[in-house]
Amino acid sequence: xxxxxxxxxxxxxxxxxxxxxxxxxxxxxxxxxxxxxxxxxxxxxxxxxxxxxxxxxxxxxxxxxxxxxxxxxxxxxxxxxxxxxxxxxxxxxxxxxxxxxx
Amino acid sequence: xxxxxxxxxxxxxxxxxxxxxxxxxxxxxxxxxxxxxxxxxxxxxxxxxxxxxxxxxxxxxxxxxxxxxxxxxxxxxxxxxxxxxxxxxxxxxxxxxxxxxxxxxxxxxxxxxxxxxxxxxxxxxxxxxxxxxxxxxxxxxxxxxxxxxxxxxxxxxxxxxxxxxxxxxxxxxxxxxxxxxxxxxxxxxxxxxxxxxxxxxxxxxxxxxxxxxxxxxxxxxxxxxxxxxxxxxxxxxxxxxxxxxxxxxxxxxxxxxxxxxxxxxxxxxxxxxxxxxxxxxxxxxxxxxxxxxxxxxxxxxxxxxxxxxxxxxxxxxxxxxxxxxxxxxxxxxxxxxxxxxxxxxxxxxxxxxxxxxxxxxxxxxxxxxxxxxxxxxxxxxxxxxxxxxxxxxxxxxxxxxxxxxxxxxxxxxxxxxxxxxxxxxxxxxxxxxxxxxxxxxxxxxxxxxxxxxxxxxxxxxxxxxxxxxxxxxxxxxxxxxxxxxxxxxxxx
Numbered sequence: 001x002x003x004x005x006x007x008x009x010x011x012x013x014x015x016x017x018x019x020x021x022x023x024x025x026x027x028x029x030x031x032x033x034x035x036x037x038x039x040x041x042x043x044x045x046x047x048x049x050x051x052x053x054x055x056x057x058x059x060x061x062x063x064x065x066x067x068x069x070x071x072x073x074x075x076x077x078x079x080x081x082x083x084x085x086x087x088x089x090x091x092x093x094x095x096x097x098x099x100x101x102x
Numbered sequence: 103x104x105x106x107x108x109x110x111x112x113x114x115x116x117x118x119x120x121x122x123x124x125x126x127x128x129x130x131x132x133x134x135x136x137x138x139x140x141x142x143x144x145x146x147x148x149x150x151x152x153x154x155x156x157x158x159x160x161x162x163x164x165x166x167x168x169x170x171x172x173x174x175x176x177x178x179x180x181x182x183x184x185x186x187x188x189x190x191x192x193x194x195x196x197x198x199x200x201x202x203x204x205x206x207x208x209x210x211x212x213x214x215x216x217x218x219x220x221x222x223x224x225x226x227x228x229x230x231x232x233x234x235x236x237x238x239x240x241x242x243x244x245x246x247x248x249x250x251x252x253x254x255x256x257x258x259x260x261x262x263x264x265x266x267x268x269x270x271x272x273x274x275x276x277x278x279x280x281x282x283x284x285x286x287x288x289x290x291x292x293x294x295x296x297x298x299x300x301x302x303x304x305x306x307x308x309x310x311x312x313x314x315x316x317x318x319x320x321x322x323x324x325x326x327x328x329x330x331x332x333x334x335x336x337x338x339x340x341x342x343x344x345x346x347x348x349x350x351x352x353x354x355x356x357x358x359x360x361x362x363x364x365x366x367x368x369x370x371x372x373x374x375x376x377x378x379x380x381x382x383x384x385x386x387x388x389x390x391x392x393x394x395x396x397x398x399x400x401x402x403x404x405x406x407x408x409x410x411x412x413x414x415x416x417x418x419x420x421x422x423x424x425x426x427x428x429x430x431x432x433x434x435x436x437x438x439x440x441x442x443x444x445x446x447x448x449x450x451x452x453x454x455x456x457x458x459x460x461x462x463x464x465x466x467x468x469x470x471x472x473x474x475x476x477x478x479x480x481x482x483x484x485x486x487x488x489x490x491x492x493x494x495x496x497x498x499x500x501x502x503x504x505x506x507x508x509x510x511x512x513x514x515x516x517x518x519x520x521x522x523x524x525x526x527x528x529x530x531x532x533x534x535x536x537x538x539x540x541x542x543x544x545x546x547x548x549x550x551x552x553x554x555x556x557x558x559x560x561x562x563x564x565x566x567x568x569x570x571x572x573x574x575x576x577x578x579x580x581x582x583x584x585x586x587x588x589x590x591x592x593x594x
Contacts, residue, residue, distance in 0.1 A: 021388060023202045060195050060393035067398040072137050072174030075144030076158035083154050083162050083264070093153040094252070094261035097204040101253045101260065 010039040112323045113235075114282040118354045123320045125350040126327055127286050128278035130315040131293060132271050133303040134247070135178045141246055141270035142169030142212065149309045153263040161268040163207035168396050175270040176400065178302040179219050179244050180410050182272055185300045185417055186239050188223025190407055194243075196397040199389045205249035205262050213273075214243035215391040219400065225276075226419055227292045228437055230284065237289050238277040247271050272303065278317065278327065283343040283350075290314060290339050291441075295418050299443050313337045318349045320357070328353070329363040333377050336370050345370040349377045421446055429458035438466050444480045451487035456494050464490060468508065472515055485514045493521040501531045505577050534580045536587070539571070542579065543587045546570045557592050564588055 015034050019026040026034065080093050089096040115122035140147050143160035160167040183190050195217040198210040220242035227235050249267040251260050274293070280286045294305040294312060305312050314337075319330035331353070333345045348370075353363050368377040416424070418440040425436045425446065439446045439462065453461040469490065473483060493510060496502045502510060502525065513524045525531055533539055546567060547554050557563035567588045572579055 017388075021200075021202075021390070061395060061398050063398060065398060067171060067400050069173035069176065070144070070170045072139050072172050073144060074139045074146045076139075076160075077145035077156045079158070080152075080154045082159065083157050089259075091256075091261070093155075094255070094263055095204070096256070096259045096261055099253065099258060099260050100204055100251065 010035055010042060112281075114285070115323060116320075116350060116354065119358050122323060123350070123354050124323045125281060125283075125346065126278045126319045126321060126330075127280035127282075127346060128317040128330075129274075129276045129280065129286065129289065130317070131274040131276075131290070132247075132313045132315075133182075133274060133297055133305075134311040135175050135244075135270035135272055136302055136304055137172060137174050137178065137270055139172055140268040141172055141175050141244065143268050145268070147269045149306075149311075151265050154265065156265040157267065161207070161264055163209070169212065169394075171397070171400070172270065175244060176219070176402075177406075177410055178270075179242060179272055180402065180407060181300050181414065182274075182297065182302045183220030183223065183242055184411060184414055185296050185302075186220070186223035186225060186242065186274070188239055188242065189221035190402065191217065191219055191221055192402045192404075192407070193217060194219040194400045194402075196244075196394045196400070197391045198394045199245075199391055201389060203248065203251075204260060205251045205264070205267070207249070207264065207267065211246050211248065212394055212397070213245035213391075217399075218243035219402075225289065225292055225296070227285070227289050228433075229288055232433065235279070235285065237279045240275040240277050242272055242274045245271050245273055278319075283346040286316070286346055287339050287343045290342060292418070295441055299415055299417055301415075307338050310337060314342055316342060316345055316349075318346055318353070319363070320350055320353045328357075329365050331363065331366055331368050331377075333368050333370050334380070341370060341372060344375050345377055348375060352377065415443075418443075425449075429453055429462075431458060431462060435462045435466065442480070448480055448483075448487045452491045452494065454491070456491060457498070460494055460497070461491075464494060468511055472511075476515075484516075484518050485511070489514060489518075489520055496521055496525065500534055500580070501525060503532050503577070503579075503581055505572075505581070506530055506532055509577065530578065532580050533575055533578045534583065536583060539575070539579050539583050540587055542571050542574050543567075543584065543591060546574060547591060554592060558594065561594055564592065564594075567592075 012031050012035055015026065015031050015038065084090045084093065084095070087095055112124055115124050117123075135141070135147075137147050139145060140156075140158075140161065143158040145158040145161055146156040148156070158167075160169060180190055194214055196212050197215040199213045199215070200210040202209055218241045222241070223239040225237045225239060227237055229235060247266045247269040249262055249264040251262055253260050255261045276289070280289060290312075294303075297303040297312075298305050303311055307313070313335050316333040316336060317330045318333065319328040321328045331349060333349060336342050336345050349368070356363055367380045369380050370377050421443075422433075422436045422440045425431050425439060426433065431439070439449050445465070449461060449465055452465065469480075469483065469485065472485075473480060476484070478484075493502070493507055493514070496510075497504065497507050502521075510521050510524050510530060513519070513528070514521060517524070519527075550567075550570075553563060553566070557567065564585070568581065568584050571584045571588065572581065575584075
């Protein structure tokens with residue numbers, strides 16, 4: 001378990017894939033810089049691999065306690081102008097975005 | 103992914119150029135949870151509404167907004183799990199499923215990945231040939247719906263409405279246990295019936311309350327699973343069948359032409375009945391799930407689950423068994439009646455103290471065809487169950503023949519009057535008095551003496567005489583009495 005991800009390497013392709021998934025465009029000259037920066041961050045975090053986590057459940061939240069629930073009541077909505085107030089383009093109360101179609 | 107399915111028996115194949123192929127189908131059903139408000143915000147979850155009117159700052163993912171879970175939606179998921187005879191997980195986690203799309207303002211969907219609220223279950227499905235199959239459920243989890251994109255309002259742009267954004271969905275995933283388009287259609291029909299009994303999803307496919315992603319692969323019988331394709335977002339039971347048939351045929355053709363199946367996402371095109379590749383999304387399938395730090399784990403107390411168990415209605419499988427046992431119905435009739443709980447309720451009201459077989463025949467025959475013509479649901483039926491019961495009483499006590507009863511039923515549909523009132527008003531009661539019927543029989547025979555002689559040679563002509571007598575009596579003569587009298591008079 002301990003050393004499974006020890007060899008994790010960040011390549012230029014990884015950087016391009018992440019930027020693509022995050023929809024953040026990165027210039028070619030930036031890729032190299034990011035490759036070394038992110039690699040060093042990963043190496044730093046990899047120190048955690050030295051801890052034996054066998055038989056330890058993954059932690060999903062740093063808080064303790066139960067999830068608070070609310071009753072099923074309509075208490076919100078009908079604030080179209082608030083929703084649209086930061087929108088660069090809207091029409092007939094829709095957000096308008098460049099054409100996206102599969 | 104590659105484990106051989108446990109149900110190894112080959113139920114259905116399609117013919118290729120060089121032999122038989124088996125189709126392997128698994129479904130992911132997205133069922134909208136019936137609730138007043140959204141999964142993590144207090145805005146309305148109802149269908150329609152003016153654009154952006156059912157949107158809170160949470161649904162629009164404004165910075166700093168935090169999700170608070172709707173207790174009722176959690177109950178609905180548990181209730182559905184119980185209806186699917188599934189394991190309820192007292193510990194579950196909400197994760198972020200990350201992807202970018204304009205109708206997903208958060209940039210991620212809150213869903214459940216490793217620890218869903220409901221685990222393995224099963225659904226019994228009755229096929230058309232009377233055979234039952236068990237379809238295993240892998241899991242059910244809660245997640246948010248996205249907003250809706252409109253691509254046809256403007257030629258240059260897409261329009262986004264967030265009214266659906268954040269509405270609670272249950273994703274119900276089956277094991278790859280289905281083997282044909284018909285099986286898949288029967289399964290979705292049954293699942294929809296269960297959801298409607300439970301009132302956890304209205305099952306309205308036109309409004310998108312129930313939609314299916316279909317995983318299809320083909321293999322030679324006995325082989326390991328082939329590469330599958332996923333057909334996204336099919337929103338009618340008929341289209342599910344069409345998509346599977348097209349896709350299975352396409353895969354067989356590809357393989358037989360020496361090409362490989364590429365695992366991909368495809369779209370079903372309603373206008374052509376074909377599936378086509380959604381190439382653009384192929385590379386992007388990397389959702390980078392991680393636990394949502396805004397939400398704590400969901401812990402369900404035993405009492406919470408017990409309370410829901412106590413509220414469960416009688417589900418279709420149990421209702422069917424009971425109808426067969428207490429009313430002596432056959433499996434076919436029972437299946438029809440339990441396919442909608444309102445049918446079963448109507449039937450039990452009619453059959454109360456009456457012949458169950460006559461009751462079911464009237465409901466599935468005359469009543470259903472009338473409702474079909476009028477395009478009405480059974481709870482909007484112009485003929486109430488009490489009225490239909492009264493009509494059956496009039497048949498049983500001999501007041502009405504079957505034929506007259508049908509005439510009275512037509513009048514009931516139009517006027518909504520009680521059958522007894524109609525019988526009185528129109529003087530429609532059946533003539534059972536033998537001497538009155540004899541008079542009519544004599545009259546017909548006297549004017550058809552040649553045919554009487556002929557009938558002694560050809561007994562089939564008796565039917566003609568009975569018909570004439572019925573006509574003469576305007577359908578009111580008791581057919582059995584007429585039949586006996588005609589036979590007696592002719593002498594056979």
